[in-house]
Amino acid sequence: xxxxxxxxxxxxxxxxxxxxxxxxxxxxxxxxxxxxxxxxxxxxxxxxxxxxxxxxxxxxxxxxxxxxxxxxxxxxxxxxxxxxxxxxxxxxxxxxxxxxxxxxxxxxxxxxxxxxxxxxxxxxxxxxxxxxxxxxxxxxxxxxxxxxxxxxxxxxxxxxxxxxxxxxxxxxxxxxxxxxxxxxxxxxxxxxxxxxxxxxxxxxxxxxxxxxxxxxxxxxxxxxxxxxxxxxxxxxxxxxxxxxxxxxxxxxxxxxxxxxxxxxxxxxxxxxxxxxxxxxxxxxxxxxxxxxxxxxxxxxxxxxxxxxxxxxxxxxxxxxxxxxxxxxxxxxxxxxxxxxxxxxxxxxxxxxxx
Amino acid sequence: xxxxxxxxxxxxxxxxxxxxxxxxxxxxxxxxxxxxxxxxxxxxxxxxxxxxxxxxxxxxxxxxxxxxxxxxxxxxxxxxxxxxxxxxxxxxxxxxxxxxxxxxxxxxxxxxxxxxxxxxxxxxxxxxxxxxxxxxxxxxxxxxxxxxxxxxxxxxxxxxxxxxxxxxxxxxxxxxxxxxxxxxxxxxxxxxxxxxxxxxxxxxxxxxxxxxxxxxxxxxxxxxxxxxxxxxxxxxxxxxxxxxxxxxxxxxxxxxxxxxxxxxxxxxxxxxxxxxxxxxxxxxxxxxxxxxxxxxxxxxxxxxxxxxxxxxxxxxxxxxxxxxxxxxxxxxxxxxxxxxxxxxxxxxxxxxxx
Ligand SMILES: CC(C)[C@H](C(=O)O)[C@@H](O)C(=O)O
Ligand SMILES: CC(C)[C@H](C(=O)O)[C@@H](O)C(=O)O
Numbered sequence: 001x002x003x004x005x006x007x008x009x010x011x012x013x014x015x016x017x018x019x020x021x022x023x024x025x026x027x028x029x030x031x032x033x034x035x036x037x038x039x040x041x042x043x044x045x046x047x048x049x050x051x052x053x054x055x056x057x058x059x060x061x062x063x064x065x066x067x068x069x070x071x072x073x074x075x076x077x078x079x080x081x082x083x084x085x086x087x088x089x090x091x092x093x094x095x096x097x098x099x100x101x102x103x104x105x106x107x108x109x110x111x112x113x114x115x116x117x118x119x120x121x122x123x124x125x126x127x128x129x130x131x132x133x134x135x136x137x138x139x140x141x142x143x144x145x146x147x148x149x150x151x152x153x154x155x156x157x158x159x160x161x162x163x164x165x166x167x168x169x170x171x172x173x174x175x176x177x178x179x180x181x182x183x184x185x186x187x188x189x190x191x192x193x194x195x196x197x198x199x200x201x202x203x204x205x206x207x208x209x210x211x212x213x214x215x216x217x218x219x220x221x222x223x224x225x226x227x228x229x230x231x232x233x234x235x236x237x238x239x240x241x242x243x244x245x246x247x248x249x250x251x252x253x254x255x256x257x258x259x260x261x262x263x264x265x266x267x268x269x270x271x272x273x274x275x276x277x278x279x280x281x282x283x284x285x286x287x288x289x290x291x292x293x294x295x296x297x298x299x300x301x302x303x304x305x306x307x308x309x310x311x312x313x314x315x316x317x318x319x320x321x322x323x324x325x326x327x328x329x330x331x332x333x334x335x336x337x338x339x340x341x342x343x344x345x346x347x348x349x350x351x352x353x354x
Numbered sequence: 355x356x357x358x359x360x361x362x363x364x365x366x367x368x369x370x371x372x373x374x375x376x377x378x379x380x381x382x383x384x385x386x387x388x389x390x391x392x393x394x395x396x397x398x399x400x401x402x403x404x405x406x407x408x409x410x411x412x413x414x415x416x417x418x419x420x421x422x423x424x425x426x427x428x429x430x431x432x433x434x435x436x437x438x439x440x441x442x443x444x445x446x447x448x449x450x451x452x453x454x455x456x457x458x459x460x461x462x463x464x465x466x467x468x469x470x471x472x473x474x475x476x477x478x479x480x481x482x483x484x485x486x487x488x489x490x491x492x493x494x495x496x497x498x499x500x501x502x503x504x505x506x507x508x509x510x511x512x513x514x515x516x517x518x519x520x521x522x523x524x525x526x527x528x529x530x531x532x533x534x535x536x537x538x539x540x541x542x543x544x545x546x547x548x549x550x551x552x553x554x555x556x557x558x559x560x561x562x563x564x565x566x567x568x569x570x571x572x573x574x575x576x577x578x579x580x581x582x583x584x585x586x587x588x589x590x591x592x593x594x595x596x597x598x599x600x601x602x603x604x605x606x607x608x609x610x611x612x613x614x615x616x617x618x619x620x621x622x623x624x625x626x627x628x629x630x631x632x633x634x635x636x637x638x639x640x641x642x643x644x645x646x647x648x649x650x651x652x653x654x655x656x657x658x659x660x661x662x663x664x665x666x667x668x669x670x671x672x673x674x675x676x677x678x679x680x681x682x683x684x685x686x687x688x689x690x691x692x693x694x695x696x697x698x699x700x701x702x703x704x705x706x707x708x
Contacts, residue, residue, distance in 0.1 A: 013384070075543075085543040096675050113583050116470035129583040135510075140547040150514035152551040156489075160504035187595070189429075190440040191493040197506040197694035227581060227606040245599060248574035 005324060006035040007312060010066040010277070014044040015084075016286030017296035017341075018072025024298035024306045024345025028324075031353040032309065032317045034058035038148060039066070043088055060095055068308050069096075069279035072288040074299065080188035093131050098264035098278040099162065101131035101243060102171050102307070103283065105230075105250030105260075110330035113226060113255050123254050126177075131242025131264055133162045134194075136240040156241075158194045163201045169267055170237035171209045181213045181234035182206075185222045185242055198239070212234040217230040222246060226253055248285060256285040258297030259329075261304040263311060278311050280304040294340040299325060302348055324351035359387040361666065364420040364631070368398040368439075370640030371650035371695075372426025378422060378699025379659045382414030382678075385707040386671045388665065393420070399430035399443055404509050408441035414445040423450075423633035426655065429687040436497040446599060447465075447485050450630040452618035453516065454523050455597060456661065457637065459614075461583075467609050469581060473705055480531075482524040483597025485618055487516045488548075497659035498660035510595075512548045517555045524591035525563045535567045535588035537679055538558075539576045539596055552593070576600060580607055600639060611638040612651030615658040615663060632665050633638050634658040649692040652665035653679060656702055678705035 011026065011093075013019040029036060041059060048054055063069060069092070074084045093101070107113050107123035115123075139155035176181040183204045185199070188195030199216070206214045217225065219242045225232050226249050238246065251260035260283035268275040282300030290296060302325055310318035328348050365380065365500035391478030395413060402408055417423060421444070428438045447455070461467050462464040469477075491511035522539075528536040538556045542549030553570070558570045566631060573588075573596045579586050580603050594599065605614035614637035621630040637688065644650060656679055664672035682702050693701070 043565065046444040065423060081549070082543045084548040086546070114469050115473065117466055136509075136544055138546075140510075140545070142547045142551070144514075146554070148514050148518075152512045154489075154512075154545045154548045154549040156494075156508040156510075158500075158506045158508075160502050164502075187598075189509045190444070190490055190595075190598075191437045191494070192436040192440070192492075193496045193506040194508045195435070197496070197504060200500070207393070220598045223577065223599050223603040224606040224611060227603065228610065241544075244541075244544075245577050249577040249603070252578040254584065257578060298611045 005267070007037070008065070008067045009036060010063050010069045011038050011040045012043050012069060012074075013040065014069045014074040014286060015046070015076045016073060016288045016291035017284075018044070018074065018286050020291070020296050020341045021068060021282060021298040021301040022072040024341060024348075025301040026091035026351045027345050028302050028352055029305050031349045032320065034314070034317065037181060044074045045079050045084060048079055048084065051093055054084060055091050059231040064096070064276055066277045068277050068312060070305065070308060071279055071282060073282065075286045075296040082311050090136060091140075095265050096264075096279065097132060097274060098279060099130065099132045099166050099241070100263075100265040100267055101129035101277045102263040102265050103127040103129060103243070103247040103250065103260070105247065105254050107254045108259070108326055108329045111259065113253060115230070115253055118230060118253065122231040125230070126173055126235050127243055127247050127249070127250060128164045128166060128173060128235060128237045129247060130162065130238070131311055132238045132240075133159060134240035135156050142264060147312050155210075156191070156194055156239075158197050159237075160197065160201065160202065164205065167201050167205050167237055170235055171205055171212055174212045174235040174309060175209055179234040181215070183233055183236050184214065184216045184220050185236055185238040185246065186216070187219050188216070189218065189243075194239070202237070205235055214257055219246070223249060225251060251283055257300070259299050261300050261301065261307055261343060262286065263304065263307045278308075280308040280311075293343060296341050298341050298345045299328075299348075302345070322347050327351055355494060361391070362419070363390060363392045363408050363539070364417050364423045365392050365394045366425040366428075367394065368426040368428040368564055368640060369400070369430045370427060370645035371578060371638075372398070372428065372640050374645070374648065374650050374695045375636060375652040375655040376424060376426040378695060378702075379655040381677060381703045382656050382706055383659050385703045386674065388671065390670070393478070398428045399433050399438060400560050402433055402438065403481055404613040405661060407603070408438060409445050412705055417446075418450070418630055420631045422631050422658065422666060424662065425633055427636065427638060429495050429640045430642055444490060444492075446633060447496050447618050450618075451486060451620050452626060453484065453486045453668060454617075454619040454621055455483035455594070456617040456619050457483060457597070457601040457614070459601065459608050461608045462490040462613070462680055462683045464687050465609035465613065469584070469607055471609065472584060476585040479604070480589050481597055481601050481604060482520060482527060482589060482591045483601060484516065484520045484592070484594045486594075487511050487513060488594035507526065509663065510548055510593075511594075512551050514551065514555065517552055518559065521559050521591055524589055525559055525566055528566045528589040529563055533588040534565055535569070537576075537587055538568065538570045539573050539592040539594075539600065540570070541573050542570070543572065545598045556591070567650070572650055577603060580604060583668045603631055611654070613653050613657065614638065615654050617658065617661045619665060632662075634662040634665070648696060650695050652695050652699045653683075653702075656699070674706055678702050681705055
């Protein structure tokens with residue numbers, strides 16, 4: 001896809017273990033042998049405490065100029081809940097129109113999963129989580145706060161425009177996979193307005209993809225099936241909040257949050273008006289409890305780097321990184337628990353380079 | 355608590371396997387040896403098709419006169435999604451002010467759970483799900499339906515009144531259990547208005563329960579921990595929708611939806627103005643795919659009957675039923691898969707009677 005292999009990458013290490021895992025992700029990226037220019041942005045808790053800023057407008061404008069963004073994790077208990085999440089992380093997703101939040105749920109061979117009966121071939125799906133609307137829109141309010149008559153509301157906003165584009169992306173993904181199955185997860189029997197919109201859009205778009213089988217699953221049942229019958233799922237398309245919950249659950253069944261990668265994707269054609277850089281990040285948070293101890297597993301970040309390469313059209317390089325991770329994971333059956341964040345990064349880097 | 359052991363019970367078998375499992379629940383209830391008067395109501399899909407009615411006002415008024423309600427399951431693919439759920443099941447929960455939706459998540463010895471590492475002592479919690487507000491309020495709407503400019507909204511309504519009463523109930527439950535631990539599950543970093551209300555209420559009420567340890571977990575992380583570290587949880591208090599998702603997941607980790615019981619509880623003092631009968635039902639649905647085949651497991655309904663007895667102050671009888679189920683579950687390690695709905699009901703009934 002790309003002629004020159006020159007990548008301009010913005011890096012936001014963020015807080016806590018974010019800095020540690022991003023360092024390893026960059027090491028692996030270097031080993032792939034591309035021309036890489038990185039610029040680091042110190043957004044996160046420290047910057048917020050120092051200057052009160054979360055995401056200055058000039059920084060956002062600068063970020064738009066990169067090919068992609070690599071993010072570690074943001075969040076710290078010293079910052080009031082919601083501030084960095086809403087004004088930094090979600091603001092990036094919304095402003096850069098990351099309407100596809102792509103989260104593979106895949107059990108690699110050699111990884112010990114908590115589900116007794118699961119084999120790698122049973123857990124291999126992609127969750128396509130909507131990334132720019134739903135309950136994440138931030139709509140809502142509070143009245144009579146702190147009194148016995150307080151009422152607090154949260155509003156989920158769903159548009160035909162927003163739902164259709166992510167559903168269409170999910171159909172494309174499903175059509176490109178061997179099983180060609182797409183499952184809509186929602187709660188149509190209770191969230192009847194939004195559920196009706198999602199259902200109608202899936203039904204309408206499905207006419208254009210006769211080769212894709214579609215089905216539907218309520219979010220409560222889906223949570224159960226992730227544990228009892230994960231082989232039901234191939235591509236899952238769902239709302240922002242349901243996707244948030246299901247992908248953490250997906251991480252759990254696929255060997256833990258230390259392995260779960262994600263891409264906040266703006267699928268527009270580079271050069272088109274709606275294009276903006278996509279952002280890749282591990283699903284895990286900043287984990288302040290283990291920060292600075294070299295205990296964090298950088299694998300989720302390294303797999304996110306593979307997704308980043310794939311997104312930039314560098315499929316061969318992406319496959320090399322994923323292959324190196326797969327080999328490392330098989331090796332863990334014997335060496336696990338003994339390696340630091342850096343050692344894991346070094347080992348995977350060596351495999352990529354070798 | 356009750357002087358005479360005369361129970362006036364309303365029974366709503368409902369649809370699909372609801373009828374089959376309720377028959378077994380009643381058999382067990384009979385064997386307990388109480389004076390029992392039952393009245394059956396034919397609410398559900400058949401009634402809806404025959405008369406267009408879901409829950410006539412006169413029926414609702416009658417139901418208020420019973421001590422308790424036993425419900426099988428409602429729902430059928432022949433009825434548009436949401437109709438029976440909203441106009442029958444949720445209407446009962448709302449009108450009878452079942453603000454506590456009580457759902458134990460307990461791994462009985464002998465039950466094969468999907469989580470490889472889980473022992474019965476690791477999975478023993480109660481989820482206290484709010485039952486009358488949140489995203490279930492039905493608020494929302496649609497504009498420009500069917501056009502490219504459609505917008506569909508769903509609103510979560512949370513009141514200090516509604517949150518405080520369920521939180522208070524959860525603290526009482528936690529204080530009465532050996533571990534005395536209460537976990538609030540929400541998504542405070544995104545649903546900031548509702549999350550802030552829930553957090554403040556838990557913090558305020560916790561001052562009255564110094565013996566109870568409280569903590570907080572985001573719903574995405576909680577879904578992960580249900581699988582990887584279920585022993586984290588003792589009593590969980592949460593919103594209506596999060597509770598819906600977590601309790602299906604809870605059923606999965608505790609051996610399957612065939613064992614998951616629930617109570618829709620109105621905790622008011624009998625005789626007081628806000629009292630109404632509580633309603634007990636298995637967590638599973640009407641399962642039209644296996645209806646009429648004698649394949650459904652009636653255990654969830656029988657455990658719901660135990661909760662019903664306990665709610666009516668008949669703790670001894672409740673314990674007898676739960677004990678009979680526990681014994682039957684241990685036996686299943688050898689006899690499983692060979693018994694019909696009725697046979698399981700008969701076996702448990704025999705243990706209760708014997
Ligand atoms: C940090 C938080 C706002 C975020 C989300 O809810 O999307 C995280 O949980 C995730 O899944 O990336
Ligand atoms: C049938 C449906 C409306 C219901 C709910 O969402 O509460 C069910 O899933 C449950 O958990 O009892």
